[in-house]
Amino acid sequence: MSESESEKQDAQKDYYKEAVKLYYYNCILYNHLEKVMTERNDLKTKVLKYELLGGELAQLDDEEIMNQLEDRKKKSRRSAADIDRQFFCSFNNCKKAYGTEASLTQHQKLKHGQNSGMDAYFRI
Numbered sequence: 745m746s747e748s749e750s751e752k753q754d755a756q757k758d759y760y761k762e763a764v765k766l767y768y769y770n771c772i773l774y775n776h777l778e779k780v781m782t783e784r785n786d787l788k789t790k791v792l793k794y795e796l797l798g799g800e801l802a803q804l805d806d807e808e809i810m811n812q813l814e815d816r817k818k819k820s821r822r823s824a825a826d827i828d829r830q831f832f833c834s835f836n837n838c839k840k841a842y843g844t845e846a847s848l849t850q851h852q853k854l855k856h857g858q859n860s861g862m863d864a865y866f867r868i
Contacts, residue, residue, distance in 0.1 A: 829841035831848040
């Protein structure tokens with residue numbers, strides 16, 4: 745075996761060692777990053793709880809706190825069956841009806857390309 749071949753093999757061994765070392769360091773960094781992200785999320789949750797409950801955390805247990813947070817996040821909305829549809833689309837063969845005039849106007853602009861007279865008034 746010549747010197748150049750042995751140098752190539754040594755270089756390949758060095759590359760392999762470097763690759764293994766980098767992989768090992770990458771695994772360590774990944775695990776550390778997961779821990780940091782978990783801590784960050786826990787802190788964000790604690791801050792959110794504290795802000796939403798106005799400093800009353802000491803008096804409640806975690807389950808009660810989570811229930812209150814869920815209640816505050818929920819927005820009550822009417823179901824589609826509960827909406828009284830009084831506004832009907834005036835285009836031919838369009839049988840859509842809406843609960844608000846704004847919804848009807850939005851439908852007409854998006855589906856039929858109709859602009860209201862006020863749009864032309866405000867356009868300069």
